Amino acid sequence: MAVRGIRGAISVENNAQEAISQATRELIGEIMEKNHLDSKDIASVLFSVTSDLDAQFPARAAREMGWENVPMMCTWEMDVPGSIRGIIRVMIHWNTESAQDEIKHIYLKRAAALRPDLV
Template identity: 50%
Template sequence: MIRGVRGAITVEENNEAVIVSATERMMRELILQNEVNAEDVASVFISVTNDLDDVFPARALRQIDGWKHVPVMCMKEIPVKNSLKMCIRVMVHVNTSKSQKEINHIYLERAIALRPDLQS
């Protein structure tokens, strides 16, 4: 079964090092909490809000051992009025035997506001 695992994090500035570091932090937490093996990942979509354009956040995945060959695509999040700013979102498509309820979606920093219902 392929499951989607969501994650999101906000940053405080449009800066390459900050964006890459935040993306890596979010991905490492998603990998840890869901026991994700890169070999089981079909693809990763990463979106950023319009105010983030200093770097492709996919660069962060290349810093994680074993993720070199995982297909990653970056895109812009749709600009919805009054939506959360400075936000990086991820959707990881992973082959897993876990049920929907067993998946841990990761929301960090101000991105917690996106899904407060998933916070434990």
Template identity: 50%
Template sequence: MVRGIRGAVTVEQNNSAEMVQATERLIAEMIEKNNIDPETVCSAFISATDDLDAMFPARALRELKGWEYVPVMCMQELAINGGLEKCIRIMMHVNTDKAQKDIQHVYLDGAVVLRPDLQQSTK
């Protein structure tokens, strides 16, 4: 069955190097915590807030060996007054036998405020 695995991370500055590094770190932790093989991934949606326009965050996923054929779509996050700034979010759709309660969503850095009820990461 298909399950959604969520992740989010914030960056300090709108620059390619920091965005790639943060996105790579987020993806790596999502993979590790959920034992994800790219062959089981149906697709991934990656959004960034409107204050991040230095690069497409999907580039970080594309650079991972074995992930070249995973369908990925980048989009802009809704601009909501008071919303979290400089945030990259990922929704990965994965074929898995895990129950919803066993999926480990990952929120790093300033993004921990998004879903403290699901928080399992200490970063």
């Protein structure tokens, strides 16, 4: 079994706890559905947010979805001039038999512009 990375991102329209939680739940739900992901197979998760989002940790929403035993960390995304604001990104390290080219990376809403090659 290999450890594979699943990437994803979603935009958030305002810096509010519920907006960040809802967007995180939407992103995680879509990743789980498209990859047939079970949280018991997750090695770890790294969330990053743009510097304008500080009202809530995305990991809190993931824990509320049942990821109580998954190691998670939240961090700031690099503040590159001209980059899209209001973005939550995730990197999930997944223990799986799936090949790298079978992984479904998920980019939702305005975040789809980050990786048009994967949308």
